[in-house]
Amino acid sequence: MIYSITGKLIGIEKGAAIIETGGVGYLIKIPTNLSDRLPSIGSELKFYTHHIVREDLEALYGFLNREERSLFGLLITVSGVGPKAATAIMSNFALEMITSAIVKGNSEILASAPGVGKKTAEKICIELREKLAKTLGVKPSEMQQAIPNEKGIVNDAVAALMTLGYSPKEAREAIFNSKIDLEKAGSVEEIIKSSLRALV
Known part of the structure; x- marks a missing residue:
């Protein structure tokens, strides 16, 4: 498991950044909204990474802090949520918005991200709200019960x-x-x- 990579930023592509370290260039997939937060080309940069190895996929997903990396890791533990859907959610919302939506059961917020359907968003809220509530120190009585909004x-x-x-x-x-x-x-x-x- 590759936990982090520190090196020189040598390129930025749509949804990806290229980091060179030790003479090797690593293509790291990132949420699209992260591009605006990256330093200039040639700068030293550290990514906290999630390394995914499957029969049909090997990829590094990178984030600028541990909290975002942890959230990505939690999202892909939900059945039916792969790296693509998790990245779509994190590309459209800030960390605080995502965690708040999950804890409060506002699945409509998550469902508005491209490629994330209503059922998937509801499943994310159901499976992760208690985990995130414990992490954030939110009492169960303070969490709003999710009520599916069929009107979209x-x-x-x-x-x-x-x-x-x-x-x-x-x-x-x-x-x-x-x-x-x-x-x-x-x-x-x-x-x-x-x-x-x-x-x-």
Whole structure:
């Protein structure tokens, strides 16, 4: 198991970074939103890595801190969640947003990430919420019970905000930061109004 790699950043690709150390270049897959946090080419950089070896796959997934690496490791323990889905979630939301959504059972937030369906998002919340709650020191009484939202209005709200010129990431973060109870929201309009207030 390769836990971390420290070396010179020699290249950045979509969803990947290349680190050279000891004369060897390593292609490390990363969440797409991590690219903006990387230093300039030629800088020294340390990635905390998760090494996956399977019959059909061998890859290194890299993160800038132990917490993000640990979250990735937890996500892929959920049945039906592979590295691709875990990376999609981490590419669209900050660490705090993901952990909060899981602990509070807000599966709609996770389901709005590309390639992550409603059932998968609900499974993530069910299987990981207690593990994360213990890690974060949250009492069971403080956790909101997950209530599946069959209307999928979060996805509709994201699409509506995108038509107003916001990126998918900005739209999702605005919805999350609006503090609206997504499971009780009665309409797309209600979510949009609350989200726009969060964007001001």
